[in-house]
Amino acid sequence: MSDHGHSHGAAANARQLTLALLLTGSFLVVEVIYGLLSGSLALLSDAGHMLTDVMALALSLFALKIGQRTADRRRTFGYRRAEILAATVNAAALFAIGLYILVEAYGRLRAPVEVQTAPMLIVATLGLVVNLISARLLVQGSGDSLNMKSAYLEVMGDLLGSVAVIVGALLIRFTGQTWIDPVLGALIGLWVLPRTWQLLKASVNVLMEGVPDALDLSALRSELAALPGVTDVHDLHVWSVSSRQLSLTAHLVSPAPPADLHARISEVASRHGIEHVTVQFEAPGAHRTANTHLHP
Numbered sequence: 291m292s293d294h295g296h297s298h299g300a301a302a303n304a305r306q307l308t309l310a311l312l313l314t315g316s317f318l319v320v321e322v323i324y325g326l327l328s329g330s331l332a333l334l335s336d337a338g339h340m341l342t343d344v345m346a347l348a349l350s351l352f353a354l355k356i357g358q359r360t361a362d363r364r365r366t367f368g369y370r371r372a373e374i375l376a377a378t379v380n381a382a383a384l385f386a387i388g389l390y391i392l393v394e395a396y397g398r399l400r401a402p403v404e405v406q407t408a409p410m411l412i413v414a415t416l417g418l419v420v421n422l423i424s425a426r427l428l429v430q431g432s433g434d435s436l437n438m439k440s441a442y443l444e445v446m447g448d449l450l451g452s453v454a455v456i457v458g459a460l461l462i463r464f465t466g467q468t469w470i471d472p473v474l475g476a477l478i479g480l481w482v483l484p485r486t487w488q489l490l491k492a493s494v495n496v497l498m499e500g501v502p503d504a505l506d507l508s509a510l511r512s513e514l515a516a517l518p519g520v521t522d523v524h525d526l527h528v529w530s531v532s533s534r535q536l537s538l539t540a541h542l543v544s545p546a547p548p549a550d551l552h553a554r555i556s557e558v559a560s561r562h563g564i565e566h567v568t569v570q571f572e573a574p575g576a577h578r579t580a581n582t583h584l585h586p
Contacts, residue, residue: 304355306427314424318341321462322341334419345380346440351539353376368531376440380441384482386441387479387482391476402472414454414459420543421446421449495530505536506562507526510562514540514542517551519551524540524541526538528564535566536564538566542569543572555567
């Protein structure tokens with residue numbers, strides 16, 4: 291993707307994040323107050339997720355702005371990895387919140403707390419509307435950016451939480467069974483945890499410069515080795531700078547590289563979604579000689 295395409299996508303994502311941040315930030319104050327007044331764990335868990343939403347959206351927006359800065363002498367790849375740092379922090383925070391809700395739900399099952407259903411129902415309904423709008427704003431950018439995906443998952447966790455709180459408020463109102471509230475809070479946590487774990491693993495994999503999950507390294511190696519004039523491939527590395535920027539370095543053994551070999555390598559890389567390619571050509575036996583020198 292061109293720099294213009296990256297800039298256009300980043301600008302659109304920034305607008306969506308800003309609107310979602312304004313919505314969730316405004317509603318957070320209301321939900322926290324009524325969560326405390328009603329005594330509902332489901333509502334408080336939803337407020338906890340809403341708090342992480344506000345933090346996540348603010349962090350994601352900050353990372354997006356930083357990521358638009360151009361490369362310089364200290365950051366030759368630019369600042370796009372800031373979005374991965376934001377996604378990692380957001381995922382870790384949401385994972386911790388999910389664990390806390392499970393522990394709190396267990397405690398409340400053992401010692402039930404009285405729940406006021408009227409404020410619980412009103413606030414949860416308003417929260418559902420806010421989360422629906424925020425999710426609609428963020429869904430478009432969540433497919434190709436871990437940063438946007440982390441923000442989207444935060445909002446979806448809250449959306450589900452709002453639905454659970456509404457159902458819980460109605461059930462408690464008509465049955466009087468207060469155990470429903472901590473069970474719903476626990477269910478919200480159980481829905482969030484595995485999805486957050488996957489996001490955390492993906493973002494840490496980027497930070498560790500691991501091979502992107504969607505890329506088949508063996509297939510890529512085979513395609514490069516099958517190019518005309520190439521007899522061997524070694525020191526093959528593929529990693530992500532950001533969600534959308536993949537890089538490749540490799541040493542290709544080629545006695546006499548054909549004139550169109552660079553173009554063919556670019557075609558192979560493009561098929562795997564790799565934009566930045568650095569290849570070194572070597573004569574047969576050069577790699578073995580180098581290894582003997584480095585490791586006597």
